[in-house]
Amino acid sequence: MSPLTLGFFGSLAAGAMTAVGAVPVLFGSTPSREMRDMLLGFAAGVMLAASFFSLIIPALEAAEKQFDNGAAPAAIVCVAILLGMAAVAVMNELLPHEHFKTGREGPASASLRRVWLFIIAITIHNFPEGLAVGVGFGADGITGGLPLALGIGLQNAPEGLAVAVALLGEGYAKGRAWGIAALTGLVEPIGGLLGAGIIALAEPLLPWGLAFAAGAMLFVISHEIIPETHRCGYQNKATLGLAIGLVLMLFLDVWLG
Numbered sequence: 001m002s003p004l005t006l007g008f009f010g011s012l013a014a015g016a017m018t019a020v021g022a023v024p025v026l027f028g029s030t031p032s033r034e035m036r037d038m039l040l041g042f043a044a045g046v047m048l049a050a051s052f053f054s055l056i057i058p059a060l061e062a063a064e065k066q067f068d069n070g071a072a073p074a075a076i077v078c079v080a081i082l083l084g085m086a087a088v089a090v091m092n093e094l095l096p097h098e099h100f101k102t103g104r105e106g107p108a109s110a111s112l113r114r115v116w117l118f119i120i121a122i123t124i125h126n127f128p129e130g131l132a133v134g135v136g137f138g139a140d141g142i143t144g145g146l147p148l149a150l151g152i153g154l155q156n157a158p159e160g161l162a163v164a165v166a167l168l169g170e171g172y173a174k175g176r177a178w179g180i181a182a183l184t185g186l187v188e189p190i191g192g193l194l195g196a197g198i199i200a201l202a203e204p205l206l207p208w209g210l211a212f213a214a215g216a217m218l219f220v221i222s223h224e225i226i227p228e229t230h231r232c233g234y235q236n237k238a239t240l241g242l243a244i245g246l247v248l249m250l251f252l253d254v255w256l257g
Helices: 001-023 023-027 033-067 070-092 114-169 174-184 189-202 203-229 234-255
Strands: 097-099 101-104
Touching: 001 101, 001 114, 001 174, 001 189, 023 114, 023 174, 033 114, 033 203, 033 234, 070 189, 070 203, 097 189, 114 174, 114 189, 114 203, 114 234, 189 203
Parallel strands: none
Antiparallel strands: 097 101
């Protein structure tokens, strides 16, 4: 299959794990807040490892092939990481959205219903993940994309559960909460197609694309996931989850990559 096809279906599979993770809410087996924070910490650990081992290090290697050794490869990757973080930060400021705990952020938008504000917030979160998977497949095919798709798919499951449980807390029916959580994963194949397309069409952009995706994911980890896991006093369990997610993703990356 072409890099575009691999990027699309790989990110689609990763995004679909959001729906799989939310399935328990349909059967009433909702985990405790402590367990949800640990699962979100696991998601953060997977994303953190993926950012460095599957994106930043390959970005440095790709830049060194273009510019040999020296300051240029490091400078390119550093700038691209900052651009990725800045892009998500701008989206976070300009798009009206709500967080489950801190409430509405971004411009006021009374016409948007609460559910769509939630969906926009999660879209901001999930798009960089799909972009990262697409860039991985676009850069190195199965070898580059499979560890990312598996890792991000693993961390999407607890995220989908967290979203569905939070919506249940807002009074949504079980089926609707699951449906909205599943819907949030569909943005990932859009990001995957974009990432794979950019890299497939313009190989010199490879180090920029890899590091940009890493920066976007790092912003989400720091700004969204970790603060959410530390709000209710379960930061120790969240840190344990992060450690497990990080080493699991490192193992998958070395084994499959």
